[in-house]
Amino acid sequence: MTLDVQTIRKDFPVLSREVHPDTRLVYLDSAASSQTPLPVLEAMDHYYRWSRSNVHRGVYRLAEEATDLYEGGRTKLAAFVDADPRGVVFTKNATEAINLVAYSWVRRHHKPGDVLLSTLMEHHANHVPFLYAAKDLGLEVRHVPLTEDGRLDLDAARDLVADGRVKFLAMVHVSNVLGTRNDVAAMTALVRDANPEAVVLVDGTQAVPQMPVSFRDLDVDFYAVTGHKMCGPTGIGALVAKPERLEEMDPFLTGGEMIRDVSIESVTWNDVPAKFEAGTPMIAEAAGLAAAVDYLTGIGMQAVREHETALTQTFIDRLSQVEGVTVHGPRDAELRGGAISFAIDGVHPHDVGAMLDSKGVCVRVGHHCAKPLMKHLGVVATARASLYLYNDVDDLDPLVEGIVAARSFFRR
Amino acid sequence: MSMDDLYQEIILDHYRKPKNRAPALQDEDVHVHHSNPLCGDEMDLRIRVADDKVDGLVFDGEGCSISQASASAMTQAVIGRDLKDALDLAEDFRRMMHGDEPARPDDLLDGIAFQGVAKFPVRVKCALLGWMAVRDAIETYQSGANAHTVTHDDDGGAA
Numbered sequence: 256m257t258l259d260v261q262t263i264r265k266d267f268p269v270l271s272r273e274v275h276p277d278t279r280l281v282y283l284d285s286a287a288s289s290q291t292p293l294p295v296l297e298a299m300d301h302y303y304r305w306s307r308s309n310v311h312r313g314v315y316r317l318a319e320e321a322t323d324l325y326e327g328g329r330t331k332l333a334a335f336v337d338a339d340p341r342g343v344v345f346t347k348n349a350t351e352a353i354n355l356v357a358y359s360w361v362r363r364h365h366k367p368g369d370v371l372l373s374t375l376m377e378h379h380a381n382h383v384p385f386l387y388a389a390k391d392l393g394l395e396v397r398h399v400p401l402t403e404d405g406r407l408d409l410d411a412a413r414d415l416v417a418d419g420r421v422k423f424l425a426m427v428h429v430s431n432v433l434g435t436r437n438d439v440a441a442m443t444a445l446v447r448d449a450n451p452e453a454v455v456l457v458d459g460t461q462a463v464p465q466m467p468v469s470f471r472d473l474d475v476d477f478y479a480v481t482g483h484k485m486c487g488p489t490g491i492g493a494l495v496a497k498p499e500r501l502e503e504m505d506p507f508l509t510g511g512e513m514i515r516d517v518s519i520e521s522v523t524w525n526d527v528p529a530k531f532e533a534g535t536p537m538i539a540e541a542a543g544l545a546a547a548v549d550y551l552t553g554i555g556m557q558a559v560r561e562h563e564t565a566l567t568q569t570f571i572d573r574l575s576q577v578e579g580v581t582v583h584g585p586r587d588a589e590l591r592g593g594a595i596s597f598a599i600d601g602v603h604p605h606d607v608g609a610m611l612d613s614k615g616v617c618v619r620v621g622h623h624c625a626k627p628l629m630k631h632l633g634v635v636a637t638a639r640a641s642l643y644l645y646n647d648v649d650d651l652d653p654l655v656e657g658i659v660a661a662r663s664f665f666r667r
Numbered sequence: 668m669s670m671d672d673l674y675q676e677i678i679l680d681h682y683r684k685p686k687n688r689a690p691a692l693q694d695e696d697v698h699v700h701h702s703n704p705l706c707g708d709e710m711d712l713r714i715r716v717a718d719d720k721v722d723g724l725v726f727d728g729e730g731c732s733i734s735q736a737s738a739s740a741m742t743q744a745v746i747g748r749d750l751k752d753a754l755d756l757a758e759d760f761r762r763m764m765h766g767d768e769p770a771r772p773d774d775l776l777d778g779i780a781f782q783g784v785a786k787f788p789v790r791v792k793c794a795l796l797g798w799m800a801v802r803d804a805i806e807t808y809q810s811g812a813n814a815h816t817v818t819h820d821d822d823g824g825a826a
């Protein structure tokens with residue numbers, strides 16, 4: 256299956272933009288945030304124009320429509336990641352979803368001496384909430400080290416769980432820096448072999464946009480998703496969970512919408528997932544996310560995955576041939592997603608970014624919110640190009656040209 | 668962005684052949700370490716004071732071309748000045764980076780070449796790193812201490 260990229264690009268108005276005179280915009284930063292296709296804009300516009308009202312409890316037509324849009328978003332997202340809609344809690348982003356787990360699960364279910372297992376390739380979003388909880392609660396945190404080519408070192412992981420004290424695992428599905436696609440099943444099996452009660456959270460932020468994901472097959476407890484990297488709007492994400500886990504948990508944020516009954520001195524919680532959705536939710540964003548899910552489903556996630564794998568391999572092969580360029584992470588595109596971090600010998604990533612910008616190429620430079628990983632790689636920052644369904648081989652030339660130019664311009 | 672707006676020839680010269688870049692300074696009075704986690708810039712600045720003047724000043728570290736070049740130009744503009752005068756000049760540079768016309772363009776020497784950087788908000792911090800470090804070094808000296816470490820704001824950022 257090949258994607259018709261030229262047709263897909265027409266759905267993303269921004270891609271026809273020139274950022275400098277006669278310079279086509281080459282967007283290679285979808286791992287930070289993807290662009291928005293027209294149907295998503297239209298869905299949000301339609302809500303604001305024609306169905307704007309608050310959700311739930313309204314008895315009039317508009318309120319029913321708004322509720323349908325919001326709850327429809329939940330059903331669609333659930334189907335997209337093959338999960339029970341009762342386990343889908345809308346949050347503002349993946350970071351909030353992970354914090355929900357840190358507060359309502361980790362902080363309430365773990366005791367001093369319990370061990371949390373994580374990895375050296377986590378985004379700060381999947382690191383800091385647990386570090387913080389561990390400090391407050393006196394938990395120990397262990398980190399799975401990486402192999403030379405940027406994969407999880409499963410042998411080392413086995414040693415880390417051997418004492419049976421690991422009660423919780425937080426790991427990323429696809430790395431935003433190295434691109435590595437982790438073997439969630441292998442890690443979960445290893446952790447649960449040592450402790451069958453262990454609870455697992457997977458950060459699916461970079462996986463859901465790029466490949467088919469089945470929450471049921473992954474068989475983990477929690478899975479964090481963010482809307483703005485999967486063609487959806489900003490301001491919406493989700494915690495996907497086993498509903499029975501959610502039922503065991505106390506709320507994270509409290510207020511309206513999440514209660515069943517309230518008196519002046521007592522309160523009972525609503526059913527899941529409403530129990531975790533305090534206040535007026537992100538209604539337009541849920542409508543937009545539903546449209547994004549429809550859009551991606553229409554193209555087919557398997558096709559997206561195949562397109563990206565082939566393109567990633569082409570990019571890596573070409574970049575590796577450019578003198579002075581080192582690509583981080585696995586070389587084999589089958590083992591990774593479309594985020595490609597690279598270093599240019601003797602040139603600071605900031606300067607690389609500036610040169611690329613002058614050629615219309617958008618890449619991200621910096622630590623990518625993964626400072627422990629940067630330390631492990633022995634760098635302070637990297638430049639990262641990341642690919643999506645609207646990228647094609649014609650985006651490679653300006654990238655390589657910019658890299659070659661940066662190298663000759665900044666070489667001392 | 669045009670590369671020429673940001674990377675003027677003077678800036679590139681300082682980047683390629685930095686002045687007063689060294690890992691140590693004889694008889695140093697103060698050593699400050701400044702870092703900017705967002706860019707991953709690290710800067711060590713060492714100062715020696717005599718007769719209330721900047722008698723010796725070297726920097727070392729890692730960073731983008733703008734931060735390295737600006738620190739280099741800064742050392743040339745600051746060496747030999749009274750401490751108070753050097754602080755005043757650093758303040759002038761800081762204001763220039765926020766869009767003001769510099770009051771002492773001639774005294775900034777090559778530092779004036781960085782005026783255009785003010786148009787690139789994400790790079791302003793880079794250009795300021797050396798200047799903020801020298802200000803800190805002088806104030807640290809005046810307070811009687813001999814070392815100081817500062818981490819500049821990290822705006823977090825996406826990705």
Ligand SMILES: Cc1ncc(COP(=O)(O)O)c(C=O)c1O
Pocket residue numbers: 286287348349350351378380381427429430431458460461481482483492624825826
């Ligand atoms: C791997 C990973 N996890 C978590 C996040 C956080 O996502 P968000 O900022 O949407 O909460 C990101 C992106 O920034 C990411 O790449």
